[in-house]
Amino acid sequence: MGWTLNGAFPKIDKCVVIVVPHTSNLDFFLGLLIRRVLNEEFNFVGKKAYLSGLLAGILGGKVVCQ
DSSP: OOOOOOSOOOSSSOOOOOOOOOOSTHHHHHHHHHHHHHTOOOOEEEETTTOOHHHHHHHTEEEEOO
16 A cells, blocks of 8 residues: 555654545544554544444544534
């Protein structure tokens, strides 16, 4: 997919990380995998058409309507 992981997450209480470009819908699952591998806690927002509220909550995200 062409992804590389450079650097580290900052050691601060809160920050916003934007991941672009989205090459496919598999990027979401890759992000979840990276979260697990790095053992970091981070949340996400996802399009309502792709994610139910319950599933988003279980995975640590919020659903947004476009």
